[in-house]
Amino acid sequence: MLAVGIDVGGTKVLGVRLERVGGRVRVAERIHLPVARGHADSSDGVAAQVADVAAVLSVDTPGIPIGVGLAGFVGTDGVAARSPNVPQVVGVDLGAALHERLGVRPLVDNDANCVATAALALRTPRVSDLVAVTFGTGIGGGLVAGGELLRGSRGFAGEPGHMVVVRDGIPCVCGQSGCWERYASGARLSELATEAFAGGRVAGPDADRSGRSIGSRSARPGELLVEAARAGDAGALEVLAEFSGWLAVGLSNLVNLLDPELLVIGGGLSSALDVLSEPLTGHLASNPTISDRVPPLEAAPMAEASGAVGAALMAMRGAGTDPRPDPTARPGQ
């Protein structure tokens, strides 16, 4: 039992307990729940939920290190100062809540920083300059240069989701307009899928029987669209080709800013890389500013569990359980 990691996103909470088997880290146990929508301090709030998940995962191993990744602007104090997609975590001191409940001070960080940490720690061969981007309800980022996470002056570095790519474009939940995540998140793909099914551009899975497209009947239209694309549906492939153009806009900007060796794709979209890679790489390769140095695109290690795994790895290192140099150390501190 190495550590517990919990990833809190816009729609789900994913918890893991890591163990080491034969020198390799693996997920021994996993919990997946819808994120609590209740008030921060109430018994149905996110702090209570995270504490419950941590309690379940650490029941046999009291005192095990616990890491938490949050989809939000997490400051150096481990508290989210803002979170456009999970507003119920803003200002919540998960550290205090878990300490009170379990007697352990968790490490709390941005979820995409956790994904970047997982990629830094688990990928072979190791790379020292990578950008991890999580595509879920929103878009998060974990930027690594010279083997170290870029934190910025207050811990808020790495928010590509709120990089404006269309000035005065689609209004964002953050208050700006034209943020990249309005065009390229997993949530956006679901919107596009819903439209495509409703408009008959792609046949829904039960179109044969009902003669009508699936539209809002599906809880996860993005996944259904990806399945249709895998099955060769021309309309679905077309939607993904257009959508991957939006993915490419922001990824190109990140390459122009950070020139990484590797782009790590986390969040829900990471499981769709099999159908997204080709159109996306095509868009990147035809961009004249980066065509000669398009970094490889890879799904985050352990796919959707990457954020939770990275949070656990960070906590392990914070607690001194792992002898390797700390990849999350801040420069200059």
Added chain:
Amino acid sequence: MLAVGIDVGGTKVLGVRLERVGGRVRVAERIHLPVARGHADSSDGVAAQVADVAAVLSVDTPGIPIGVGLAGFVGTDGVAARSPNVPQVVGVDLGAALHERLGVRPLVDNDANCVATAALALRTPRVSDLVAVTFGTGIGGGLVAGGELLRGSRGFAGEPGHMVVVRDGIPCVCGQSGCWERYASGARLSELATEAFAGGRVAGPDADRSGRSIGSRSARPGELLVEAARAGDAGALEVLAEFSGWLAVGLSNLVNLLDPELLVIGGGLSSALDVLSEPLTGHLASNPTISDRVPPLEAAPMAEASGAVGAALMAMRGAGTDPRPDPTARPGQ
């Protein structure tokens, strides 16, 4: 005589020789020329021009360290792999040219990295997380985290000018469309000024006499517009307010990505910060994603000479002339 620095931009070459007086670095001599447009290898090419400027500035001190800043994507080999705004420098081995002519191997880097180095070295109090942005013919960037320049995997990090802020927007010389530098460079301000004078939105300096606006008669319409704004011209102030909205879009993106302590403004626009600061800070402060942490905006040290000064400082350190720790060292190398 400490070092010679030469900054090669889209329109001008600026060379300086630094000296130290009473513990402070100052510019002892300065040369300012239009950039050579000739073929790379010809006698009227940029390599010959840079060598000439270096020869003039180092005439009394053969062997003095020489640094060169280029507006372009300069690789780790000191050669520009691409340069949308100074295409005549692409592929030119200035190192070899200067070595042949003067027997000195110069340090060659991106011009905005030089500006960032000048800010790192000369600003008091020192800061360790800053973003330097140069606004001239194009827009360049020098990103500093934990006191170190971010280089990326091949030396090309820090190109915010080609960050797309309007997908499918104005075509850029780089081949993309909607790049930030098409909306917010010094050259763009000159275009806006030319339009404003031509359309009568702002009275040109000789409008009283001729009854016609100055339009294309001015070689530097951007500067005339800034002067008109300083004199309180309402039309000029309006143009700058709109323009500063475009400055804010890219700077906000950089704050969301890198969370710097300080934004350093270099290039021609740095001399207009007196009239640009207020509307620009207003735009930044009203951006909900960064409103609580807008970094201070400062003109680069030594204003337009900052790139040349930074190049000289880099060369000095490369040559071991300065005992302070090297702020340009690459992480992991």
